[in-house]
Amino acid sequence: MKITVNQQPLDVSPHRPLIESLRAAGYDIPSMCYASDRRHQPSCMVCMVKDVHTGQMIPSCSTLPREGMEIEADTEEVLGMRRQALELLLSDHRADCEAPCTIVCPQSIDVARVLLHYDRGELSAAAAELGDKSCDGCKAPCERACRRRTVDAAVSIRSLLDEVRREGQQVSRSTSQQDNRSTSHQDSLSQRVDLLTCGPVDLFNSRLGRFTDAEKERMKQLYTQPSRCLHCACEGNEKCRLRELATKAGIRMPKYGVQSSLPVKERIKVTERLVYEPAKCIRCGLCVYNTDDGFTFERRGFDMRVVIPEESKSHVGDEVARLCPTGALHLRVLTLLLPLLMLFSGCGQGGQNSSKRENSNMGTHEWTSFRGGTSLAGYTSNPLPDSPRLLWEYRHGVRTVAAPIVSQGTVYMCDKHGQLRGFSIADGTPTYSLDLGGDVEAPFVTADTLLYIGQMDGQVRALSLTDGAELWHFETEGQILASPTLLPRGVLVVGSYDNTMYTLDSRTGNAVGRASTGYYINGAAAIWRDTFALFGGCDAWLRVSDLRTGLVTDSIRLDAYLPASPALEGDFAYVNDYQGNLYEIRFTKDGHIGGHRKMLAAEGDEGGTTSMPAVTADAVFVLAEGRFLVCIDRADAHVRWKQMLRGDVGECSPLVCADRVLVCTRTGIISIHDVRTGRCLWTYETGEQIVASPAVAAGKIFVLTARGTLLCFS
DSSP states (O other), rough: EEEEEEEEEEEEOOOSHHHHHHTTTOOOOOOOOOOOOSSSOOOOOOTEEETTTTEEEETSSSSSOOOOEEESSSHHHHHHHHHHHHHHHHOOOOOBBBBHHHHHTTTTTOOHHHHHHHHHHOOOHHHHHHHTTOOOOOOOOOHHHOOOGGGOOOHHHHHHHHHHHHHHTTHHHHHHHHHHHGGGHHHHHHHHHHHHTSSSOOOOOOOOOOOOHHHHHHHHHHHTTTOOOOOOOTTGGGOOOOHHHHHHOOOSSOOTOOOOSOOOOOOOOOOEEEEEEEGGGGOHHHHHTTTTTTTTEEEEEEOOEOOOOOGGGGGGOOGGGGOOOOSSSSESOOOTTTTBBSTTOOOOOOOOOOOOOHHHHHOOOBBBBTTTSOOOOOOOOOOOSOOOOEEEEEEOSSOOOOEEEEEEEEEEEEESSEEEEEEEEOOOEEEEEEEOOOOSSSOEETTTTEEEHHHHTEEEEEETTOOOEEEEEEEEEEESOOOOOOEEEEEEOOOTTTTTTEEEETTTOOEEEEEEOOOOOSSSEETTTTTTEEOOOTTTTEEEETTTOOOOEEEEEEESSOOOOEEEEEEEEEETTTSOOOEEEETTTSSSSSEEEEEEOSSTTOOOOOOOEEEEEEEEEETTTTEEEEEEETTTTTTEEEEOHHHHHHSOEEOOOOEEEEEEOOSSSEEEEEEOOOOOEEEEEEOOOOSSSEEETTEEEEEEEEEEEEOOOO
């Protein structure tokens, strides 16, 4: 097939997009959202060319050539449109390509990398990076440019460099040569651009933009490492195509400023090496379209963003970093600091538990809500079998994170895509199927023949289990990741990622009250005295709201954000924060907080606690330090016992069943422990990740894996 490009004939294949044919012919057609032989959707508009016949600008990455087509590939008009597209992308890209301290250093010291090694305790590497460069006579412009200065006070860079320099006297030549090779990343980008522009270049530098007061407070709390450095240099700048194209286009600073409202320096650990920084994402979609059940889009229009659900991280490999055209996805360098700098959009999924009173009222054959009841205490009088055996299993093969429930002889599960299925608890025979028509990650609640469920599109729905008819629906403005909490008196409480905890009439779906928060709500609400709701969220505040009005009556800020639900026992609540601290909160009769204490302090700053505790009359059971089940005495907060588990803990919370503790780990191991000693009595390896909490009813244990395998033990 023949087309004309810049008035020159060109033979092309009708089955290849224009961008491939033009590049093969030597035309420099840039792109941000396109990767050869990968799924994509046009979004960046950086690859625009002009169709002379129609006069329209068209994306070459998604356009197939037509016989006789005439194209303009690099006229001033086309280049102007591409530059405009780049400017718009840059306005939504919140990042520092290079740290200000490095940019202004008169000695060309890579200050940011020296401080990076310093905070990792790698003084020899820091000294090798510094070399023999001296700060004698320097007026320290690095400290005047330091971004930490806009938060509280600048980093004491000169004194830190002096400390590193003293260490450098003991660094061997071989170490210096080896470590210095790591500083060539900026040179490599300059050389790539030089080859295209035929001369020295002034690299584009993005900016983080101004910090809000809330962001400043977050910085103070998160960046407490020895240097206090914010480490604002982009770790992915070596391979950033956006910076490269902006440099080639002659753009030096963002024309429209920084318009993004995303939190700065938000780092989400996807795998051990892969890090996602949402503020640097340009929403090209390459990671979404090329990971199976991994990254996904959230919201719509200008508010759309790319997120990675916690349960989907295991589906993503490090190779996806090569697809990302910016530094939003990169293989990490900050191996020590990343756990400290994690993350608001990856917040874990909350849980619900039952109290002894609730479970006895409910009966031993039912488990009608996630964790069994409204207090979320994680205790049931249902005994566990002495030697459980696998009675039956159902393998669905679709990602599933919503916990199973048991109602009227049927166990229900719902996969991520909204397929609700029911099975006979006796033998696993399929008895029920309903397509909910939308993605689901939150656990659900049943009452008689009614189902109450929250969905990823923000809808709360009441459905008939008899015929699937929708009784009502209520729309929130954010995704729902935690179960609704249903009270017998016709009240439904549910939290949303629109920063609101809603109190609804369960009969009509009408809003009775709304409690606003400062950030996402991850967990379900625990109900105290049938009158007050207790819940936490990503802003680190634990709040109490009056169910009669929906208004917040009291609140307390804890040390880190709250990834899961609180658990109630009597007039006390117990809740974990993300760093691994466990708190006890005491309530007064009028719905206010009467006091609090830290029951268990985090070991170091590794973080990662995303489960909730289980509570009995005299003890609290909590997953801690990544591998341990810990029993803490409620009276004096001393640790009764600490048992190492076979597998890393995750979002699945422990459940106390009479005199046994049931635990499911993220690595797929189910275990039962003695309440008094912690001794492991029984284990079972599923070979699949477990996120959802188990159900215990009718003398059986129901466990649902993240791959959609439902197991029944008896």
